[in-house]
Amino acid sequence: MNDAARKIAAVAQPEQHYREAPNNIEAEQALLGAILMNNDAYYRVSDFLKPPHLYEPLHRKIFEVAGDIIRMGKIANPVTIKTFLKADEKVGDMTVSEYLARLAREAVTIINAEDYGRAIYDLALRRALITIGEDVVNIAYDAPLDMPPQAQIEDTERRLFELAENGRYDGGFQAFNDAVALAIDMAAVAKERDGGLSGISTGIMSLDGKMGGLQRSDLIVLAGRPGMGKTSLATNIAYNIAAAYEGEVQSDGSMKAKQGGVVGFYSLEMSSEQLATRIISEQTEVSSSKIRRGDINDADFEKLVACSMMMQKVPLYIDQTGGISIAQLSARARRLKRQRGLDCLVVDYIQLMTGAGKGDNRVQEITQITTGLKALGKELNVPIIALSQLSRQVESREDKRPQLSDLRESGSIEQDADVVLFVFREEYYVKNLEPRDIHDPKYPEWEALFDKVKGTADVIIAKQRHGPTGTVKLAFQSEFTRFADLAEPSFTHYEEQ
Numbered sequence: 001m002n003d004a005a006r007k008i009a010a011v012a013q014p015e016q017h018y019r020e021a022p023n024n025i026e027a028e029q030a031l032l033g034a035i036l037m038n039n040d041a042y043y044r045v046s047d048f049l050k051p052p053h054l055y056e057p058l059h060r061k062i063f064e065v066a067g068d069i070i071r072m073g074k075i076a077n078p079v080t081i082k083t084f085l086k087a088d089e090k091v092g093d094m095t096v097s098e099y100l101a102r103l104a105r106e107a108v109t110i111i112n113a114e115d116y117g118r119a120i121y122d123l124a125l126r127r128a129l130i131t132i133g134e135d136v137v138n139i140a141y142d143a144p145l146d147m148p149p150q151a152q153i154e155d156t157e158r159r160l161f162e163l164a165e166n167g168r169y170d171g172g173f174q175a176f177n178d179a180v181a182l183a184i185d186m187a188a189v190a191k192e193r194d195g196g197l198s199g200i201s202t203g204i205m206s207l208d209g210k211m212g213g214l215q216r217s218d219l220i221v222l223a224g225r226p227g228m229g230k231t232s233l234a235t236n237i238a239y240n241i242a243a244a245y246e247g248e249v250q251s252d253g254s255m256k257a258k259q260g261g262v263v264g265f266y267s268l269e270m271s272s273e274q275l276a277t278r279i280i281s282e283q284t285e286v287s288s289s290k291i292r293r294g295d296i297n298d299a300d301f302e303k304l305v306a307c308s309m310m311m312q313k314v315p316l317y318i319d320q321t322g323g324i325s326i327a328q329l330s331a332r333a334r335r336l337k338r339q340r341g342l343d344c345l346v347v348d349y350i351q352l353m354t355g356a357g358k359g360d361n362r363v364q365e366i367t368q369i370t371t372g373l374k375a376l377g378k379e380l381n382v383p384i385i386a387l388s389q390l391s392r393q394v395e396s397r398e399d400k401r402p403q404l405s406d407l408r409e410s411g412s413i414e415q416d417a418d419v420v421l422f423v424f425r426e427e428y429y430v431k432n433l434e435p436r437d438i439h440d441p442k443y444p445e446w447e448a449l450f451d452k453v454k455g456t457a458d459v460i461i462a463k464q465r466h467g468p469t470g471t472v473k474l475a476f477q478s479e480f481t482r483f484a485d486l487a488e489p490s491f492t493h494y495e496e497q
Contacts, residue, residue: 028054031120034112206486225394241344257343264346281481329372346387373416388407400429419461423459
């Protein structure tokens with residue numbers, strides 16, 4: 001096909017003094033020839049190779065027409081294809097019909113079709129990279145008012161990661177024995193890990209016992225009314241994971257978490273200083289209100305300093321950008337994974353995020369956010385803990401224990417979540433029922449109930465794809481904003497479904 005190759009190359013690539021885009025006309029000719037000779041060659045490349053990936057416009061059209069014919073269950077050959085192409089089009093001194101016949105006559109074996117397809121695809125990716133690079137330069141020079149530099153960086157990152165994801169041709173069906181091997185590998189990892197968990201330990205044993213840890217790629221929604229302690233629980237879990245981090249060097253030189261993990265925390269409501277104060281209070285058992293007021297003695301201050309020195313080594317990264325969009329959050333999470341590693345992501349909270357659109361439909365916007373979070377968890381292969389508010393209808397019921405229907409804009413949150421956890425502290429509501437008069441006949445009854453629920457919290461597992469639902473009772477120390485296992489195992493109970 002040397003003759004034809006030179007002719008098509010001469011038409012597609014006239015002599016120029018500037019660098020041409022990466023391409024391989026001969027590989028495209030070889031692939032098309034193989035398809036025209038044996039249509040099975042098309043199915044070897046059709047899952048990753050599309051017409052726009054071919055460099056020569058005529059080759060794109062041939063590949064597109066051949067694909068349409070083959071998918072209809074018909075035979076694609078030079079005779080059936082030529083009727084869909086312009087009869088008067090020339091390839092050098094050949095007609096299209098003669099060129100098609102030449103491709104088929106000098107075709108290579110079908111065995112090489114996939115190799116040619118991948119070579120063509122890789123060149124298409126390189127051309128796309130060049131386009132993105134040129135756009136970055138041109139936009140930076142033009143400096144449009146509606147696109148500040150930070151927005152351009154995030155848009156470029158988005159395009160690069162879209163290209164990286166679309167550029168993967170390792171998808172498709174997987175043999176069942178491969179899936180079984182992966183399941184056995186996961187079980188082996190769980191056996192070796194402290195506590196025998198398949199997922200990442202939360203640092204709270206009774207919760208791990210119910211959930212098996214935080215499973216990679218899961219979207220875990222943690223919800224509760226204000227004052228229930230959902231942010232405190234998320235902060236506790238995030239710090240426990242980061243503090244337990246123990247890395248292991250892989251064969252390729254990268255680091256992988258053997259225990260614990262690297263945590264990214266999006267704090268949309270609180271500043272990083274407020275979040276750090278909570279964690280320091282939890283670790284040192286010095287009240288956070290005292291830390292804020294500076295009402296601490298020398299011994300407490302020494303504890304704070306010692307704790308801060310220890311915490312500097314903990315791989316916990318905080319982003320305090322308010323009103324962040326799902327696109328920005330995804331771009332920054334990818335960047336963190338690339339630069340520092342990432343094993344768990346926390347978002348506090350869903351309702352403070354913004355979607356991609358600018359419409360007034362908040363339910364649709366929440367759907368975009370939860371769908372985006374679920375997709376991000378799968379892409380990065382990390383569990384995402386997303387906090388959520390509950391609607392006010394909880395307060396109007398006599399039984400204040402939350403239900404799935406109480407989730408704000410609950411449709412998409414409930415649907416996309418792999419696990420839904422509710423934080424419920426009966427102490428909060430019982431305390432508000434305290435009789436004003438200590439001599440009130442009902443006071444002893446209230447006091448007995450308050451003593452029973454004081455310092456405890458229920459974590460209700462309302463939904464779990466991989467396991468049972470139920471309730472885990474934990475200890476809660478409000479002055480230190482700390483959740484922990486109860487000393488008495490009898491306090492933990494499960495309502496299996």
